[in-house]
Amino acid sequence: MSDVSIYRLGLVLLLSSGLAMPLIAAPLDEALKPLPAIAVLDPAKVELGRQLFNEPRLSVNNTLSCASCHHLETSGADDKAFSLGFDGKPVPLNTPTVFNASLNFKQFWDGRVDTLQAQVEHVVISPLEMGSDWKTVVQNLSALPAYQNAFKQTYTDGVTAANVQDALATYERTLLTPNSRFDQYLLGNTEILTIQEKYGYQRFKDYGCIACHQGVNIGGNMFQKFGVMGDYFKARGNPLESDLGRYLLTQDEEDRHVFKVPSLRNVAVTAPYFHDASAKTLEEAVDVMFKYQLGRTPSQEDKDLIIQFLKTLTGEWAGKPL
Structure with missing residues (x-):
């Protein structure tokens, strides 16, 4: 019998200093599950979503992007008790990590939306976070040739609020650890x-x-x-x-x-x-x-x-x- 099989049956003894100690091993039916593989997604949508994740034009005064509060190089959140909104004032709730958020059954602490797309929609228009509106966001992005081309190549109807939300959600689904x-x-x-x-x-x-x-x-x-x-x-x-x-x-x-x-x-x-x-x-x-x-x-x-x-x-x- 292989070591893995023995462990999974919970029957292994660890030999240490000549003494046998019972080891806790992972049974076959665990309540905790390993992360799934990152889904194969449209690479153009993922790249567009990545750009939008780092885009401060999503906020009303062009100062705040998703990446401002979700630091991917560290925790997927930030190190503040309360992140700062577009106006420099702290938001009322601690920012959750964006890593693995696609695996949650609801979004936000209060679970008020079911999807990543809806989460993006709410954050952009929140008066405490980005403080913008979707008409303005679409106008600002449409004014940039790089975004015009990227959206036209990815979505038949170009720059729309729904497409911005979809691209961001697609990118966030890749943020597994x-x-x-x-x-x-x-x-x-x-x-x-x-x-x-x-x-x-x-x-x-x-x-x-x-x-x-x-x-x-x-x-x-x-x-x-x-x-x-x-x-x-x-x-x-x-x-x-x-x-x-x-x-x-x-x-x-x-x-x-x-x-x-x-x-x-x-x-x-x-x-x-x-x-x-x-x-x-x-x-x-x-x-x-x-x-x-x-x-x-x-x-x-x-x-x-x-x-x-x-x-x-x-x-x-x-x-x-x-």
Whole structure:
């Protein structure tokens, strides 16, 4: 029997210093799934979307592009608690990473839209973000021969709001971060993780973190109340309208403080954490999750193991680790 087969059956013993220790191995049916391969997409649309992603003319005063708040060379977000809108004022919610966003079941913290196209549409016209309107955006892009030609070659009807949104969404679907060490583990390279990281994954499951953070994006596929096992907002103090989450959309009391569960992919490089950016470090974020989501008090050893596991979720972009 091969090493991979033995690991997947959970029967391997690690021989270390002459002592046999049980190893935690990936079973065949995992709640977490490796990233899919990047879909084969129209290269002309992808390139046009890439240009638009870096285009400040999408904003009302030509100062803000998607790339202004989504730094692809680092985390797919930025390092600010709250990104700055076109007017230089901070937006009310922490900016999520754009990496792997195409795998989320909804977009935005409150999940108010279903598609990347709709997410682009909202950001451009948001008075807190780009502050523009689609008629102006189309006029500005149409005035540039390079965009005129690129759109005509890619879309039969040239520069339109729908085509701008489609090109950007197409590009964003390529923004996956493969080859994390944990993905390699799930795909059969069981030697890629240390025994501490494997035990961290087991603790992640044992404590119930996996109830909300599962699937291909290790989150991003459900809504959850922030403060299931305690009043997080009372403890934090200074309540804000943005803390109401989906309640602002639905006016349903059951949606008060409910948000889309974020993906944990690349979580080690996307600080600060939560919609309110209240956790500055991964350690702080884990503490908050244990107290207010799980209602459990882990040992320091278990927390350390889980954090070691979370650091294995960092993938690559453009062939380089984030």
